[in-house]
Amino acid sequence: MDIRFLINIVMLLMTEMAVPQDNYCRLLAEWHKRDDYWSTFRSSLGELAGKVDFSWVKSCVAFGTGSGDDEIEFARRLLPSLRAFTAVEFDPESVKALHANFRDGQLPGVETSVMETSLESWTGVGSPVDCVLLFNVFFHVKPEDRRAFFEKCYMDAGGVVVIIDDESADASNFLRLMKRLGYPEYTYKEIEGDILAVGYRRVLIQSIVGKRDLSNPSEDVVKFVELLRHRTVSHEEIRTAIAEIFSQPDLCIYHKRLAIFEK
Numbered sequence: 401m402d403i404r405f406l407i408n409i410v411m412l413l414m415t416e417m418a419v420p421q422d423n424y425c426r427l428l429a430e431w432h433k434r435d436d437y438w439s440t441f442r443s444s445l446g447e448l449a450g451k452v453d454f455s456w457v458k459s460c461v462a463f464g465t466g467s468g469d470d471e472i473e474f475a476r477r478l479l480p481s482l483r484a485f486t487a488v489e490f491d492p493e494s495v496k497a498l499h500a501n502f503r504d505g506q507l508p509g510v511e512t513s514v515m516e517t518s519l520e521s522w523t524g525v526g527s528p529v530d531c532v533l534l535f536n537v538f539f540h541v542k543p544e545d546r547r548a549f550f551e552k553c554y555m556d557a558g559g560v561v562v563i564i565d566d567e568s569a570d571a572s573n574f575l576r577l578m579k580r581l582g583y584p585e586y587t588y589k590e591i592e593g594d595i596l597a598v599g600y601r602r603v604l605i606q607s608i609v610g611k612r613d614l615s616n617p618s619e620d621v622v623k624f625v626e627l628l629r630h631r632t633v634s635h636e637e638i639r640t641a642i643a644e645i646f647s648q649p650d651l652c653i654y655h656k657r658l659a660i661f662e663k
């Protein structure tokens with residue numbers, strides 16, 4: 401092989417390694433550096449532990465897991481009899497992070513698998529699953545696809561469904577920002593209406609409240625918002641919207657809902 405060709409390949413690889421990639425998984429981690437969700441989510445699991453008994457749950461499927469850190473934590477703390485855990489995620493870097501997390505042996509005795517597909521194209525895992533996790537994924541799903549998903553879920557999957565999502569654009573600075581940038585607004589109440597409509601009943605609901613401060617956003621925070629808006633808005637528009645919202649101290653609070661539904 402020509403030595404110059406080899407040198408070019410090595411240099412290209414080194415450049416790739418030096419420049420952080422603008423993928424969803426990395427930018428989401430940068431976004432979370434501006435909030436306290438890691439700890440509010442974990443406190444919320446502590447609160448749940450005394451209220452629910454999921455010792456009957458043997459199988460679980462989680463959608464839009466990203467790296468899966470939080471879904472794995474949920475399973476570790478609340479699903480003591482779990483035997484099979486499937487993650488459904490389509491972002492390639494998140495899938496890599498998921499595999500690495502599963503290799504770490506955080507779920508001993510649990511058979512783990514990843515389905516590299518979308519929630520909309522999911523065709524089931526072959527047999528009913530006891531528990532379905534949907535943490536912070538509905539932002540990405542159209543309302544009509546969400547309804548179709550719940551119908552499929554009711555027929556083919558879960559006895560218990562756990563949802564975490566933002567409350568509304570009034571109560572969530574994330575949704576407020578996205579609304580300000582032209583993204584269609586949705587509310588937790590609408591998600592709940594859709595899942596109740598297919599036959600599930602709500603057995604528990606609690607709030608997750610915390611702080612997010614995007615003032616003086618890093619380039620990565622801006623890129624994350626740009627990615628979520630499918631690159632239809634400029635960095636300048638994003639920075640202006642962030643400055644407007646996060647200059648108001650009462651808007652630096654986010655309100656999410658964690659809700660549990662059963663058949």
Ligand SMILES: C[S@@+](CC[C@H](N)C(=O)[O-])C[C@H]1O[C@@H](n2cnc3c(N)ncnc32)[C@H](O)[C@@H]1O
Nearest residue numbers: 464465466489490491494518519535536537540
């Ligand atoms: C905001 S992140 C949430 C990650 C994790 N569940 C959490 O709560 O931290 C949303 C994740 O959903 C994934 N996602 C987006 N649309 C999806 C779809 N239609 N089907 C499956 N996953 C999807 C994204 O790739 C991303 O990893």
